[in-house]
Amino acid sequence: MSDYTSRLAAFLASLTYEQLPEAVIARTEELFLDWLGSALAGQGTHPIPLFERYAEKMGPREGACEVLVSGTRTSPYFAALVNGASSHLVEQDDLHNSSVLHPATVVFPAVFAAAQDLGRSGQELITAAVAGYEAGIRIGEFLGRSHYRTFHTTGTVGTLAAAVGVGKLLRLNHEQFIHALGNAGTQAAGLWEFLRDAADSKQLHTAKAAADGLLAAYLTADGLTGARHVLEGDQGMAAGMSQDANPEYLVDRFGERWALLETSFKFHASCRHTHPAADALLELLWNEELGPDDIQHVITHVHQAAIDVLGRVDKPQTVHQAKFSMGTVLGLIAVYGKAGLAEFQQHALHDPSVARFREKVSMILDAEVDAAYPRRWLGRVEVVTTDGRRVFHGIDEPKGDPGNTLSRDELEDKFQRLVSFSKALTPDETKALIARVWQLRHLTSVCGFLVPPASRSKA
Amino acid sequence: MSDYTSRLAAFLASLTYEQLPEAVIARTEELFLDWLGSALAGQGTHPIPLFERYAEKMGPREGACEVLVSGTRTSPYFAALVNGASSHLVEQDDLHNSSVLHPATVVFPAVFAAAQDLGRSGQELITAAVAGYEAGIRIGEFLGRSHYRTFHTTGTVGTLAAAVGVGKLLRLNHEQFIHALGNAGTQAAGLWEFLRDAADSKQLHTAKAAADGLLAAYLTADGLTGARHVLEGDQGMAAGMSQDANPEYLVDRFGERWALLETSFKFHASCRHTHPAADALLELLWNEELGPDDIQHVITHVHQAAIDVLGRVDKPQTVHQAKFSMGTVLGLIAVYGKAGLAEFQQHALHDPSVARFREKVSMILDAEVDAAYPRRWLGRVEVVTTDGRRVFHGIDEPKGDPGNTLSRDELEDKFQRLVSFSKALTPDETKALIARVWQLRHLTSVCGFLVPPASRSKA
Structure with missing residues (x-):
């Protein structure tokens, strides 16, 4: 057994905003807008209200973290849960081809909630999202096609991707990232069995991946240790949930390959x-x-x-x-x-x-x-x-594929269609939110992002 | 594919307190006392305070549900989480041999929290626990030895056992129990990889199994649908996480075999x-x-x-x-x-x-x-x-095995040693709590169980 998990953790710990190419920063802002639209489009449609009611019953009625479909606030765990559920509902969120992972619907609910909780800047949110994408895509590729045959990769791998993103916002070091991966990997779950029954599990998977990843990162920051080789170990994820895992994917060209740039936007609302x-x-x-x-x-x-x-x-x-x-x-x-x-x-x-x-x-x-x-x-x-x-x-x-991607105008148009579909935002609110996303890298705080206090917005 | 999950769900939906043999009722009270002792023994020891702090940060500061190690109250999700973590810490909780499942540490945190939330009686708590044990043990046997090689059965199967127990308290019907199993099974997780690193995952597994099972049951009661064959389906738990699954175990002698009676009490404080x-x-x-x-x-x-x-x-x-x-x-x-x-x-x-x-x-x-x-x-x-x-x-x-079990005196002695180890209770509190457990079947409500209002206790 080599030190794959440790090498991945080292890359994640050392990643800084300053290392990110402009194209990666800009694409992250675009993916974030695309995710916000998907999350808001889920408003009012079954089973999203169930997750809202659950969060109201189990969680606090106040907090720093916005639930997009309701405009209410709660603790980071429940914001990640509800936003994770709603952003995969209309099947318009992004997709990475070779990992078969939908990164946005698991990474952004977690990092958005944690960034609001911790009062982080737009640049930190961007860096955290990039870390989540880079880790999640590599882990999805690592687990291979055999994993995807039975397991819903966005649910399983999504838990680790979310933990990584939140870990960045919690400023975990190399050692802590190993534990965060361990704590997330041992929670990774999600089976395709629901599909033939058209059951509601897809939303449960993305909700839980985002929320459980966040839980893993917060507990790690407070001192919970995890397995050091949860990915490649003898009783780790690949051993239990894959037959064709290749750990070389885990450490693929750090700092040269930006897997986030390979992500496709969905243009048509179809398969x-x-x-x-x-x-x-x-x-x-x-x-x-x-x-x-x-x-x-x-x-x-x-x-x-x-x-x-x-x-x-x-x-x-x-x-x-x-x-x-x-x-x-x-x-x-x-x-x-x-x-x-x-x-x-x-x-x-x-x-x-x-x-x-x-x-x-x-x-x-x-x-x-x-x-x-x-x-x-x-x-x-x-x-x-x-x-x-x-x-x-x-x-x-x-x-929508990387070589034929959507322009910012096309992304704005898609966003407007998504939020007007669910009537989540007025046209004025829509314009203001789009403008705020294009200013993401300049925001000193992402608190009150959906409903910003006048005093904060730099947009 | 046969209708195994459905047959299991039918048994669970139809189970009533009146069907339980006296030996099953009495043993459930004993298992409950044994669980309370284990949960209280975890007080103050790493990593339990981490789970307490996490619950305080993410959950509400009030509610009907008691956190045993702190005496505070919160929502059912977080009470299940913290009590699930603490009751497996000292490795003194019960074990079922052939399923290699520790039922108490996943079933009782969930049903105790839900019963307090819903204001259920001692008899309903007992019936719910029995349902959780009967289902969990059969599912553990079903998944077989190959599952246990990589997966921590108490974490994976525990999620379903907890969901079943809470489902009973939510009075789910046959159809809803199918969905509850689906919603729990698709969240089932827990890998043995942590063990070689002496990491803290065992407590994470039991905490999450109890809490996630509770989440599955509550969302199901509100209308979330799940896979209809999450256990035996082509892309279900056995397909993804076992090589020797035998579905006949799932439907083994309902109403004749009481698997709960086969559970062993732990005598030594070791694996x-x-x-x-x-x-x-x-x-x-x-x-x-x-x-x-x-x-x-x-x-x-x-x-x-x-x-x-x-x-x-x-x-x-x-x-x-x-x-x-x-x-x-x-x-x-x-x-x-x-x-x-x-x-x-x-x-x-x-x-x-x-x-x-x-x-x-x-x-x-x-x-x-x-x-x-x-x-x-x-x-x-x-x-x-x-x-x-x-x-x-x-x-x-x-x-401690069924044929060499502990007497009530020995169980009281073990309980006293557990709570005096962690200094969780005074001798008077210890005596009062033991007496309350022996009265469990007569309590009209289990609210305020650790710190009962004088007006409620019938003990």
Whole structure:
């Protein structure tokens, strides 16, 4: 057994804001805005009110930490819990491809709560989030695909990512980071079994990962010791929960590779397997100046996993299921030019023009697309027009991926759509919050972030 | 996949106090007293004050639920957390052999907190505890020995056992018990990796199991759905965390077999895996009239799990780690005739005669002992005396096991030793609390149990 956990802890302890490239700082602000939008979008939708009521019953009714969906305040544990639950609800939060980790929904609830509790600055919040992303992504890659088959990586690894972020805000040293990883790793949990029953566990997993990671970091700061090799040890996470773990991932290119920059924003509000085809169709319609009624048939050339996941949905019965219907997603794209939360809510199930388009869409396995997956998600569509033409179009990097990322304007637009979907904020509040996020690195304190005292805001 | 989880849930939902045999009721009162003693014995010892401070920081400063080590009150989540941590600290809490589960330290903190929160009676507390024991023991047996190799069963399975007990107090129905198991099972965590570092994770595991199980039950009662086959499903606990799971254990003889009655009280203050050898050595020394200096070498013939758990400890660095050192335990037995809390505190680390004896002790795997385990914990020791004799001795049921159990007098004596060790209670308080426990089934409310209002006590 080598000293992988210790080397990871050393990197985390030594990380400073000054080391971060400008691109990493800017992207962290963007990921933070994207996370805030996702968290606010969950307002009012089952099961989020259950977590709010639970926090009210079990936690204090006051504190420094904001619960985003309610605007109330509580202790850091319960703020992390509720914000962790709400930010994964609408499935619009970010994703890191090779680790299959959704970092924002576990890292930001924890570091946001702890930063408010501890009165930390925007720069410290940014550094803490980067630490959480860098650790979480490497640990997810380390545990490998066998882990993901049974365990919901965002739940399990998320506990460690959250602990790391909070650990940074608590200014843990090298030795303490080893213990924080130990204390978080031994709490890591989350099984995929709920999926076939469409149960509420996804929100429970992100809520608990954020809150338990925070708990691990706070107890560590107060002196609780943990296993020194919780990741790679003989009775550690990999031993119990993986068959193909590779510890070299844990120490991959510290300070050179910024894994946070590899994170994808979600653009469409649908299953990610539909995104490449949606992007390709959108460009094709634009280039060819075609409308939905100009099209006779759409053949999407896809990877096998897309057929495995999407092939089961014929005529969707629920909005959630419609997000796994290639025909519905492309119908929304063709008729409304986008497939966002509002389009799904209003048009996915009972809109005749979308239903008509859905019947025109088919999927076929494509060898080139399949060979590139999962490293690259290629979009290839073939359209037969009503006047008999046959048009091909392809995109090589879906909208939101690192090489085709969203601009700040597009992120603002997505944010506005997310918060207006749940009616969480007024337009004025929305503008003010966006402006505050773009000032994050200049804030001396992130307290009262949602409802700032006039005296504090530098924005 | 069969309907194992559902059948278990049906039994739990239908269980009533009236169904419980008198022996089960009486034993539950005894187990409750034993648990209270263990919880109070943890007062003031690291890391328990950390959990107290954490609860004060994160939770409310008032509530119906008593924190035993501090006499303060808080919400049920934090009472379960702190009482769960403290009741496993001195390693004197009960154990169920074949499931390798310590039921009291996870079930009682949760049901005690929930019963106080909900204003339930002593009979309801007893019924809830029985449900937690019956479910937890069967789930531990189901997950098997492969689970225990990497996972701390009391942490993982404890989460479900606690959820079941609290679910009874919340009066969940059959369908809700399925969801409660799902919501608890997907939070189940706890790795043995901490053991070689003598880290504080054992208390974290029991604290979190009790508190997370309570969280699962409360959220379920409010409508959170969970996986319907979290135990036996394709992506459930057994799939992810066991290689030898047998679901028939989950539905073993409901209403006929009372697994709670199979639980052992701990006599020595050490890891249970040392007890069979300790009892065998004690008898051997007595029979042969041997002292520690008459002995050249002790070979303990043990089951594999004893080697897995105890084999990590060479020279113990802390009192807690000494409880996992076979040599230290047998050294205390040989030199002082017992291995209680006081002996550990005073002699486990720096006593030269105990250290000398420790070096004389080795473990070897014994086929007969291993085959009987975990149903029976056989004690087999082989002693080589300084004058060259070789003496064998065996015991078939360690002190405290169901067939060799402690009487109420012995339990009261153990309780008094536990609370006087930590100075948690005065002699008068001790007597009053013991009397209250023996009246448990007659109490209309368990609120203010540690510090009862004069108007309430029927004792």
